Amino acid sequence: MTLVSGWGRFPVVDSDVLRPRSFAAVGEAVEAGTIARGNGRAYGDAAIGTVRTVTMTGFDRVRSFDPATGRIRLEAGMLLADLVETFGPRGFLPFVVPGTRFVSIGGAIAADVHGKNHHCEGGFGRYVDSILLRTGQGEVIEASREQNSDAFFATIGGMGLTGIILEATMRLRPVETGWIRERVICASDLDAAMRALDAGDSATYSVAWIDCVARGKDFGRSLIYLGEHAGKDELTEGAAAFPVGKDPGLGVPVDLPAMTLNRYSIRAFNEMYYRMGARRAGGSRLVSLYPYFFPLDSIADWNRIYGRRGFLQHQCVIPEAGARAVLGDILERVALRGDASFLAVLKKLGQGDGILSFPLPGYTLALDFPVQGDILNFLDEIDRFVVAAGGRLYLAKDARQSRATFAAGYPALQRFNAIRKSLDPAGNIRSKLSQRLFDEV
Amino acid sequence: MTSRKSAIVLGGSSDIGRATARAFAKAGYDVALAGRDVAALEPDAADLRARYNVEVGLHKFDVLDTASFDGFVAGLPALPDVVISIVGLLGVQQTAESDLAHAATIMRSNYEGPSLILGLFAEKFLARGSGTLVGVSSVAGDRGRASNYVYGSAKAGFSAFLSGLRARASSSGVHVVTVKPGFVRTKMTEGMKLIGPLTVEAPVVGDAILAAVEKKTDVVYVSAKWRLVMLIIKTLPEAVFKKLKF
Numbered sequence: 001m002t003l004v005s006g007w008g009r010f011p012v013v014d015s016d017v018l019r020p021r022s023f024a025a026v027g028e029a030v031e032a033g034t035i036a037r038g039n040g041r042a043y044g045d046a047a048i049g050t051v052r053t054v055t056m057t058g059f060d061r062v063r064s065f066d067p068a069t070g071r072i073r074l075e076a077g078m079l080l081a082d083l084v085e086t087f088g089p090r091g092f093l094p095f096v097v098p099g100t101r102f103v104s105i106g107g108a109i110a111a112d113v114h115g116k117n118h119h120c121e122g123g124f125g126r127y128v129d130s131i132l133l134r135t136g137q138g139e140v141i142e143a144s145r146e147q148n149s150d151a152f153f154a155t156i157g158g159m160g161l162t163g164i165i166l167e168a169t170m171r172l173r174p175v176e177t178g179w180i181r182e183r184v185i186c187a188s189d190l191d192a193a194m195r196a197l198d199a200g201d202s203a204t205y206s207v208a209w210i211d212c213v214a215r216g217k218d219f220g221r222s223l224i225y226l227g228e229h230a231g232k233d234e235l236t237e238g239a240a241a242f243p244v245g246k247d248p249g250l251g252v253p254v255d256l257p258a259m260t261l262n263r264y265s266i267r268a269f270n271e272m273y274y275r276m277g278a279r280r281a282g283g284s285r286l287v288s289l290y291p292y293f294f295p296l297d298s299i300a301d302w303n304r305i306y307g308r309r310g311f312l313q314h315q316c317v318i319p320e321a322g323a324r325a326v327l328g329d330i331l332e333r334v335a336l337r338g339d340a341s342f343l344a345v346l347k348k349l350g351q352g353d354g355i356l357s358f359p360l361p362g363y364t365l366a367l368d369f370p371v372q373g374d375i376l377n378f379l380d381e382i383d384r385f386v387v388a389a390g391g392r393l394y395l396a397k398d399a400r401q402s403r404a405t406f407a408a409g410y411p412a413l414q415r416f417n418a419i420r421k422s423l424d425p426a427g428n429i430r431s432k433l434s435q436r437l438f439d440e441v
Numbered sequence: 442m443t444s445r446k447s448a449i450v451l452g453g454s455s456d457i458g459r460a461t462a463r464a465f466a467k468a469g470y471d472v473a474l475a476g477r478d479v480a481a482l483e484p485d486a487a488d489l490r491a492r493y494n495v496e497v498g499l500h501k502f503d504v505l506d507t508a509s510f511d512g513f514v515a516g517l518p519a520l521p522d523v524v525i526s527i528v529g530l531l532g533v534q535q536t537a538e539s540d541l542a543h544a545a546t547i548m549r550s551n552y553e554g555p556s557l558i559l560g561l562f563a564e565k566f567l568a569r570g571s572g573t574l575v576g577v578s579s580v581a582g583d584r585g586r587a588s589n590y591v592y593g594s595a596k597a598g599f600s601a602f603l604s605g606l607r608a609r610a611s612s613s614g615v616h617v618v619t620v621k622p623g624f625v626r627t628k629m630t631e632g633m634k635l636i637g638p639l640t641v642e643a644p645v646v647g648d649a650i651l652a653a654v655e656k657k658t659d660v661v662y663v664s665a666k667w668r669l670v671m672l673i674i675k676t677l678p679e680a681v682f683k684k685l686k687f
Contacts, residue, residue: 021628061488072491086467086492 004053007303008043009310010371010399013432016052023166027134029054034136035431036164038104039079042111043313044399045432046159054164056106062086063167070172071129076106076165081245083172084289089242092172093289095127099345101245101294106165111396112157112357115293116205116227119348125156126353132167136424140166154419156354159395161434162423178242179230180205180292186281190220190331194324194363197348200226205292209277211270212334212344212367213263220331222346223277230286243288245297263338306370314379315366315394316386317349323363326389330365330382337378340367355416358394366397376400395433406437413438445495447519448654449473451502451558452527453482456627457577460647461525466493468651473521475502475513504528504554505546514561523654524562525575526555529596531629537591544591551579551595556602563606566615573654575618576603577646580662583621583671587686607659618653619660622646623667639666 005012017037020026033051040047047053059077066072070092074083081101083094098113107113112125130144133155143152155162185200187193193208200206205227214221232241296302303311318326327346334340345366352359369375383405386393392409393401407413417438420429430439448465452458453474466472466489474482479499486497502513530550537544559574566572581589582596600619607617624630624640646663653661662668677685 019631061484062491063484063487065491067494090494 004037004040004048005310006040006042006044006047006399008312008397008399009303009306009308010312011045011432012310013045013048015049017055018052019055019058021058023059023134023140026054026056026164026166027138027140030134030136030138030164030428032426032428033430034164034428035434036076036106036110036160038077038107038110039102041100041103041107043397045436046111046396046398047107048432050430050432050435056164057104059166070174071169072172073167073169074105075167076104076109078105079103080105080108085245087172088175088178088289091174091176093175093178094124095121095171095173096124097293098124099294100297101290102297105168105170106160109156109165109168110158110160111394112352112354112359113396114349114359116207116225116347118359119201119206119350120204122350123157123352123354123357123359125357127171128156129169129171131155131165131169133163134166135163136426136428150419151423153353154355154416154423157352157357158354158416158420159356159433160431161420161429161438163429175229176232176241177230177235178289179235179239179286180227180289181230181234181284182287182292183226183284184277184280184282185224185226186278187220187222187224189218190222190328191324193220193222193224193346194327196222196224197346197363200224201348204228206347208346209273210331210344210346210365211274212331212340213267213270213338214274215335219335220328221274223274223281225292227287227292234286243290245288245290245294266338266340306368307372309371311368311370312375312379312399313366313368313397314382315364315397316382316391317358317360317362317364317394318386318389318391319360319362322389326385326391327363327365329385333378333382334367339372340369344368355412355419356395356410358392358396360392362391364394366394395437398433401437403437445469445471446523447471447473447521448523448525449475449498449500449517449521450525450527451475451504451555452529453485454478455527455629456643457622457625457646458527459485460643461527461650462489462647463492463644464647464651465523466495466497468655469493469495470523471496471498473498473500473517475500477501477503504550504558507554507557510558510561513558514565520562520565520569520572522571523573523575524559525577525650526559527577528555529577529579529629531589531592534589534591547591548595548598551592552598552602555599559603560606563610563615563617567610567613570614572614573616573618573657574603574606575620575650575654576600577620577622577650578603580621580623580667580671584674584682604660616654616657618650618658620646620650620653620663621661621667621671622649622663623670625663639664639670 001014002017004015018029035049037047037053056077059075061075063073096115108124112123114123185196187196203226208222208224210222349359387408448470450462454476462472489497532547578600579596581593582600585593603619624635649663
């Protein structure tokens, strides 16, 4: 048995961890209480089996690639970083990338991850054409929009609970360069931030960093980052069409004491960050895709900033109608509390594709909190606002929401459970997350 | 035929073999993978072709079947620019202590076979006046340890073979690289207790081998820390060392 946790390092759970070397061995590894795990970047308990956790990162082969169409077949353990580094220089990027490149493709499908373009281009699953799935029942099936479509749409965003994703076929985006033309908009308060995001609807990429400790007239002040893929003609002479992604060199070597993050240090950081961003506002500049899409990847092990006890991310989505009032209520409580992270993110989402996909048309707010004090009670309180507004929480980030919050937020749960049951009548595929939220008690 | 450089990886199905083939293919080499089970190498060949758009060849090679070596080299479509021997067998020290056949297999897999095949390529390379030979040896060959001296002694022999070959080839245009990876998280070391800060992943070894070939390095400790660790271990007096049961 090994102690396993997600990226948030909470909870830490004992599990039998296996690293099979063949798909046949993956099949043999499945017993009651098994879940697949990619690179362990889900924050909470989604990739920890109740009995056994099957590590998939060894399966990282490309099966085929068509340079004419950008269609690729690959093994599910391949990292997004590998895909970007290998096919970027050949003129192709994934259509959707989340905030870190260190996720596996299988994990990205299972969480139907979204990027800064969800409002206009949808989530990761939209560009997946088919999936090779090893079900809990022991079958290996190919699932697509036409074939085994129930299994397909349950697997997109299904948190690995439909079975183990072995391979996937997906479409890549043709790009001329690996550069993004970025424009920064400075919003002085929450209303201005939401207006700026709405105005950015036509931008391919848009996201807001929000100062979650500012109060009074600065309440909700934000920097909105808009982005477009840059063409070759936009590069300065001699610039490489495809920038090189640096390995995260300088990491966080030790767990920082929880004291490091307090209302004073966060307030000081946010003040500096806002002013620096405000200075760039209005103009546009070319940014390498690496810092643009994956700002935190340049700091290895940044999860250690939150100390040994770990941290919780609270990411909710609130339907568009009435979102302003609810986001205001939530942010007010967070600002009063003062210990939320300096990395609060606000962005717009569109409709999700999978049965359990997180996105719905509205605004999503992501906040990090160190595990300390009464944080669990505090987040339960925040959840009540989310539920009342018809919103939901992102399962890939969750480690603590209640069954009631979950059931209220995901009305398609019954349908998902029926499909899951048909693929795995004995209930072999289970995770700590499913035990906490889905499974019959 | 392309004018690209070519590399052949002996032991292509191992984790380090796969990673090394990727590093060379990424750098624009045409790559050949050689191993006992050619069919099992097909997915890796497809991976390399799809990723890097290079030519990938597959060849049957069994390091214990030394009689087949002449035919293996003669059967290659062209003499490659770089030959990399990754083959090796950790074996089980305790079994090898009483089971002569197992001990012999460890010795032959890590010393006899790799040395003979690289020696054979060396003759062809010396005749041509160019080429690079890479032998993946081990820090375990730097000093025999109670816990794995059968494996370690064979690696020591291989290291000595490579250093002698390097000396002989020194003014010929043929270069010989000795790689000492230390702990690598692979199939071979699965289930072993590895010391985190001294352990690397297979791609790190692949990149180090490519860098050593391109920079003409003689001996590579993949993690610089190992050079220091082995310096200390090598300089311990025998009287002290023999009391250490590690």
